[in-house]
Amino acid sequence: MSVTIRDVAKQAGVGLATVSRVINNSPLVSAATREKVSRIIAELDYHPNPTARRLSLGKTLTIAVVTPFFTRPAFVERLRGIHTSLIDTDYDLVLYNVETTERRDAYMRSVPRRERVDGVLIVSLPPRNEDLISLANCPVPIVMIDANHPSLTMLHRIVINDVTGGQCATEHLIALGHQRVAYLSDTFETPFNFTASYDRYRGYRQALERAGLHYRPEYVVAGEHSHAVARQMALGLLRLPEPPTAIFAASDTQALGVLEAAQVLGLRVPEQLSVIGYDDIEVAEYLGLTTMRQQLFESGRRGVALLMEAIAGRHADPVCEEMPVTLVERRTTAPPA
Amino acid sequence: MSVTIRDVAKQAGVGLATVSRVINNSPLVSAATREKVSRIIAELDYHPNPTARRLSLGKTLTIAVVTPFFTRPAFVERLRGIHTSLIDTDYDLVLYNVETTERRDAYMRSVPRRERVDGVLIVSLPPRNEDLISLANCPVPIVMIDANHPSLTMLHRIVINDVTGGQCATEHLIALGHQRVAYLSDTFETPFNFTASYDRYRGYRQALERAGLHYRPEYVVAGEHSHAVARQMALGLLRLPEPPTAIFAASDTQALGVLEAAQVLGLRVPEQLSVIGYDDIEVAEYLGLTTMRQQLFESGRRGVALLMEAIAGRHADPVCEEMPVTLVERRTTAPPA
DNA sequence: AATGGGGGTGGAACCGCTTTCATTTTGGAA
DNA sequence: TTCCAAAATGAAAGCGGTTCCACCCCCATT
Numbered sequence: 126m127s128v129t130i131r132d133v134a135k136q137a138g139v140g141l142a143t144v145s146r147v148i149n150n151s152p153l154v155s156a157a158t159r160e161k162v163s164r165i166i167a168e169l170d171y172h173p174n175p176t177a178r179r180l181s182l183g184k185t186l187t188i189a190v191v192t193p194f195f196t197r198p199a200f201v202e203r204l205r206g207i208h209t210s211l212i213d214t215d216y217d218l219v220l221y222n223v224e225t226t227e228r229r230d231a232y233m234r235s236v237p238r239r240e241r242v243d244g245v246l247i248v249s250l251p252p253r254n255e256d257l258i259s260l261a262n263c264p265v266p267i268v269m270i271d272a273n274h275p276s277l278t279m280l281h282r283i284v285i286n287d288v289t290g291g292q293c294a295t296e297h298l299i300a301l302g303h304q305r306v307a308y309l310s311d312t313f314e315t316p317f318n319f320t321a322s323y324d325r326y327r328g329y330r331q332a333l334e335r336a337g338l339h340y341r342p343e344y345v346v347a348g349e350h351s352h353a354v355a356r357q358m359a360l361g362l363l364r365l366p367e368p369p370t371a372i373f374a375a376s377d378t379q380a381l382g383v384l385e386a387a388q389v390l391g392l393r394v395p396e397q398l399s400v401i402g403y404d405d406i407e408v409a410e411y412l413g414l415t416t417m418r419q420q421l422f423e424s425g426r427r428g429v430a431l432l433m434e435a436i437a438g439r440h441a442d443p444v445c446e447e448m449p450v451t452l453v454e455r456r457t458t459a460p461p462a
Numbered sequence: 463m464s465v466t467i468r469d470v471a472k473q474a475g476v477g478l479a480t481v482s483r484v485i486n487n488s489p490l491v492s493a494a495t496r497e498k499v500s501r502i503i504a505e506l507d508y509h510p511n512p513t514a515r516r517l518s519l520g521k522t523l524t525i526a527v528v529t530p531f532f533t534r535p536a537f538v539e540r541l542r543g544i545h546t547s548l549i550d551t552d553y554d555l556v557l558y559n560v561e562t563t564e565r566r567d568a569y570m571r572s573v574p575r576r577e578r579v580d581g582v583l584i585v586s587l588p589p590r591n592e593d594l595i596s597l598a599n600c601p602v603p604i605v606m607i608d609a610n611h612p613s614l615t616m617l618h619r620i621v622i623n624d625v626t627g628g629q630c631a632t633e634h635l636i637a638l639g640h641q642r643v644a645y646l647s648d649t650f651e652t653p654f655n656f657t658a659s660y661d662r663y664r665g666y667r668q669a670l671e672r673a674g675l676h677y678r679p680e681y682v683v684a685g686e687h688s689h690a691v692a693r694q695m696a697l698g699l700l701r702l703p704e705p706p707t708a709i710f711a712a713s714d715t716q717a718l719g720v721l722e723a724a725q726v727l728g729l730r731v732p733e734q735l736s737v738i739g740y741d742d743i744e745v746a747e748y749l750g751l752t753t754m755r756q757q758l759f760e761s762g763r764r765g766v767a768l769l770m771e772a773i774a775g776r777h778a779d780p781v782c783e784e785m786p787v788t789l790v791e792r793r794t795t796a797p798p799a
Numbered sequence: 800a801a802t803g804g805g806g807g808t809g810g811a812a813c814c815g816c817t818t819t820c821a822t823t824t825t826g827g828a829a
Numbered sequence: 830t831t832c833c834a835a836a837a838t839g840a841a842a843g844c845g846g847t848t849c850c851a852c853c854c855c856c857a858t859t
Contacts, residue, residue, distance in 0.1 A: 127576050127577060129815055129816085130816060130817095134839095139839080140838060140839035141815095141839075142838070142840080142841095145816070146837095149817080153836075153837065153838085155825095155838090158837080172577060173577075173815085174577040174816070175816095176513060176517045176522060176577070176815080177517050177815035177817090178815080178816055178817080179513045179844095180511075180517050180815080180816070180817095181815075181817045181843080182817070183817095183844065185512075187556075194538050195538075196535050197538075200538065201531050201538060204559075208558075208559040217524075217556045218557050219554045219557070220545065220555050222542060222545040222546075224542075238509060240509060240512060240845095241512060407533060408718075411718060411722075466845055471809095476808075476809080477809035477810070478809075478845095478846080479810080479811095479847080480807085480808060482847055482848080483807095483848095485846090486847085490806070490808085491807070495807080510845080511844085511846065512846095513844085514846035514847090515845080515846055515847080517814050517816085517845080517847095518813080518814055518846045518848085519846085520814065
């Protein structure tokens with residue numbers, strides 16, 4: 126059908142091995158031969174068949190990315206980082222979207238197989254404990270990105286320190302002079318075992334403690350991840366006998382709900398209420414929302430770098446890299462009235 | 463290294479061919495043999511090597527998706543549709559992100575090759591004219607999703623009729639009683655030759671014409687795709703001696719800019735100004751923005767379906783399928799004061 | 800009882816590449 | 830000029846599947 130290495134060899138009057146050497150830049154070819162073969166390759170518009178190459182090499186030259194797409198910018202940014210790092214390599218990027226726990230479990234078992242891929246990136250998806258052992262013993266290297274979990278120490282991972290992030294956000298508010306700081310997030314228990322909200326909560330607690338501020342249980346609310354629910358929860362907080370003067374929302378989406386609540390109650394932001402979010406999504410800039418920014422793109426890049434190292438056989442022991450989180454100050458936080 | 467078909471054959475005391483037949487559900491195996499082989503397969507935890515399979519079959523069992531991710535929800539939705547349709551097939555989804563014209567041109571040449579993939583989905587990316595001919599003559603089936611271009615008639619494609627969409631949006635405003643309707647969009651000329659904005663503009667013109675409304679050039683503005691620029695342009699429109707009573711923004715992002723401009727000028731929406739967007743992105747619902755919704759997820763599904771048909775050899779001639787666009791009425795449009 | 804046909808089966812070729820290994824060629828030293 | 834090590838080369842053996850084809854066996858037909 127299409128032109129093969131045999132055609133090139135015949136046409137150039139050399140053996141298969143020589144053509145293969147030319148393709149793979151082996152030094153064991155004389156300049157003259159190389160030149161001749163290269164010419165024929167160009168003439169015939171020959172492209173080596175990657176499938177045959179993979180089979181012969183015993184490698185798949187393929188990296189799998191397992192992640193819940195969601196409809197969040199964070200996913201795209203991480204994926205961009207991953208893709209960009211893979212451009213200049215031989216590796217293909219094959220994608221596995223997870224939207225149910227069933228699919229997650231199916232992929233956790235079927236994707237990381239020697240015959241399928243050379244490496245796996247699992248993004249924003251903590252595995253079940255049942256899968257942990259098999260993942261840790263898996264012959265193909267695995268790197269987890271953004272899946273911090275106490276029991277993940279046997280896996281390579283790029284973590285985002287949400288505890289520190291939550292602490293930073295809270296400290297920013299405290300530094301502005303706020304004494305009554307509330308925390309609003311999505312539920313701590315989710316089907317996918319996301320720990321971000323809980324970690325940020327822990328950071329919040331730590332910041333309070335360090336500042337010597339009293340922890341008030343009534344200042345911590347959690348509910349479904351949507352601006353509508355966030356608004357209701359924020360209304361609840363702001364109608365307390367002694368309402369908070371600042372609210373730390375565990376995501377920008379929820380911060381939007383808080384802003385909406387403030388508007389409903391006629392509270393001016395930031396004069397009467399400070400609001401800080403988390404993620405730095407696109408509209409955050411538009412709305413002037415102060416927030417915590419993660420290095421999403423960079424986390425993808427680092428993940429690929431680590432995975433490549435693992436594939437190359439470096440790292441006998443699991444490596445854990447931490448990505449920094451930075452405060453982006455905009456117009457929704459200010460000292461209390 | 464890992465267990466192969468040969469191991470299974472030996473263990474089961476049958477020939478390779480028989481094991482292969484069992485794997486591929488060939489009817490040419492007796493029930494007894496099938497049962498025995500299946501048991502051994504399970505026992506040895508055998509998984510056929512996809513690479514070897516591909517080489518032998520002469521298929522890559524791989525679909526390429528070439529698309530600019532951007533950081534837009536629209537991308538993720540289309541991709542979700544594509545991925546979902548591929549789950550129950552043998553096909554892998556490999557991803558090619560395009561962020562520069564150089565990459566686009568490189569991918570247009572290197573990706574659609576027999577030895578690489580069985581089919582290609584090109585999403586939201588009109589090819590250059592130079593590439594058109596080679597794409598049309600390409601031995602591997604190609605389906606364009608959301609890349610409407612007059613000269614694309616020789617390629618399979620799923621189109622979103624932006625002319626109709628633009629017309630609908632405009633007609634909605636006219637039906638409400640607006641006589642002075644403006645159109646605000648991103649620039650018609652882009653490095654990637656996107657035609658959406660221009661098509662929507664044409665729809666806008668058509669709607670005006672049908673309603674017998676006078677076209678005013680000063681009511682049409684275009685600039686970079688961002689809410690900030692959109693706000694400036696909207697301010698310009700609203701400060702005209704005879705300002706429009708309704709603005710059709712070519713994207714929700716830009717509609718946000720319009721809303722901001724209205725706020726700056728103290729105009730109440732929708733009482734004093736109607737605004738309609740396009741895309742129905744996530745915040746649109748949050749802000750109650752009236753907008754045009756595309757069937758993004760479904761466009762991905764249809765693209766895969768069409769591609770599979772093309773791979774199967776149906777469709778001697780290029781097929782063009784049109785996806786509907788629907789009006790989502792929310793709280794930013796109303797009859798003029 | 801001989802014949803024909805069809806279902807079941809296994810051997811072997813093949814997919815297109817890489818790589819080992821044996822062989823030939825080359826270049827420089829003796 | 831001879832000789833040897835090093836460089837260059839090609840044949841062939843995989844990689845792990847699929848499938849063609851020849852073969853065997855069994856049963857129904859004549």
